[in-house]
Amino acid sequence: MISTEELFEQVVVYPDFExxxxxxxxxxxxxxxxxxxKILSLLVNPSGLDLWQKQYHPSAVTILNYILKRPPxxxxxxxxxxxxxxxxxxxxDTVARQENIEINLFPLSLSTRGEGRVGQMTQLVSAAFEHTLQHAEKLKNQSGSSRGAVILLxxxxxALTQSRENSQMHHEDKAGVNAFIRGIDRLGNGKLPxxxxxxxxRVSSLDPAIKRRAADILKFDRPNDAERKLVLEKPLKEVGLTTDQISEIVKLTGPKNGRDFxxxxxxxxxxxxxxxxxxxxPDTAIMFDRALEITKSLAPTPPFKESHG
Ligand SMILES: Nc1ncnc2c1ncn2[C@@H]1O[C@H](COP(=O)(O)OP(=O)(O)OP(=O)(O)O)[C@@H](O)[C@H]1O
Ligand SMILES: [Mg+2]
Incomplete structure (x- = not known):
């Protein structure tokens, strides 16, 4: 079997101030x-929901099942x-502090891995779930809250489904997805922390069987005007730019001139x-005029194309 060190870049342990x-x-x-x-807290420590129920809805049982039965x-x-x-x-980190437990996170990046040998993706995914499962089993308590929890990232x-269009890879591809689904189901059925x-x-390229299992799908977008202002305001103010100057830079980093992103x-x-x-x-201070020119000269990263790949 593939070792933890080979599989995961770096295991992270929370809480961690950094x-x-x-x-x-x-x-x-x-x-x-x-x-x-909230979702993670309940997945790693379902007993929190019991406490909530006892306090607010002592007679509610049915509704809780729907949340506790969701795949992890x-x-x-x-x-x-x-x-x-x-x-x-x-x-x-938030979850570890809230639940007062230690959480380990196993990060598996599929972009740089799983290329090459046939069956490698499947092996990677299976091994990652196996490690997660074994670790979680050690942390499970017979009753009440668990002693710790594991997150597989x-x-x-x-990369799990990307090669779908490539017919040569089709079989291997499907096998990787199946290994993933099997892993989710094993974690869920075991009621493990x-x-x-x-x-x-691109969620659209995900296998429907994976999408169906998601307890939640969170969507991430580019920053709007207010959010770009929040990012830029503090660092630029600290180097001496005025509020108006910062606003100008914020505006320039938004959609403009026929570019809609x-x-x-x-x-x-x-x-x-x-x-x-x-x-x-190293020779001068930051000046507004230069900052403005630089902003104009940089082009934003084009949005991820759904059709690409
Ligand atoms: N909402 C945000 N607020 C502040 N900084 C952010 C935010 N999102 C991203 N960043 C900055 O951009 C960097 C890259 O973000 P991240 O790696 O999370 O992107 P991603 O969504 O995973 O992108 P990709 O799809 O390319 O993997 C972060 O390390 C962080 O410095
Ligand atoms: Mg990323």
Missing amino acids: YKERLSELIGLEDHKSRLS LVVLEGDVGSGKSELALTIA VDEAD AAVIMCTN GFTFSDLVQRLLPTIVLDAY
Whole structure:
């Protein structure tokens, strides 16, 4: 069997202050954060729902079954650089603190893996679920809350179905999807303190059997005017730009001039801001005029095309 070290880039253990900070830096995702942390809390620790029920709805039994029976899968779907991976990597900190348990996250990125040898994707997916299952079994308590929980993060999950159009890969492709579905079902049936987060750029290409199993599908978009302002305001104010100047830059990073999409979150924080800094470094201060020119010269990452692939 493939070892943990070979499978996962880096196992993350929560609570961890670094991840708490990173989570708090995400902008415009309050609703997603709240929904995701509630879903995960209940998946990893269903007894929380019992307490809630006893307090608010002592006679309610039926309605709870519908939530507790959901498969332990949440899908994060949407445009590039919109915070899917970052939220998936950091949200467990909130859950760990809320539930007062330790959570381990196993991150499996399918984009860089699973190419090449026939059957490799299936093997990877099966091994990842097997590790998750074994780990979760150790944490399960016979009664009440679990002693800890596991989250399997399947990132860049497009690769699971991407090769569908390629007939040569068809068989292997389907096998990978089946391994995934089997894994979800095993985790769910075992009532284990475990959950799976899957990130994908295009939910439309996901297998219907996977989509059907998702307890929730959270959609991620590019930042609107207010959100781009939230991202840019603090760092640009701190280097001396005025509110009006910042507004101008915010406007330029939005949809304009026949282009119907603006900058992504990652375009703003990983390209625009660093470019502005490096342009001034090491000999001058950051000037508005240069910042403006740089903003005009950068093009936002084109949206992920559904037809591509
Ligand atoms: N909502 C956000 N608020 C602040 N920064 C963000 C936000 N979303 C993304 N970023 C920044 O962009 C970087 C890339 O985001 P992330 O890796 O989560 O994108 P993604 O949605 O997984 O994209 P892809 O589909 O390309 O994998 C993050 O590390 C973070 O710095
Ligand atoms: Mg990502």
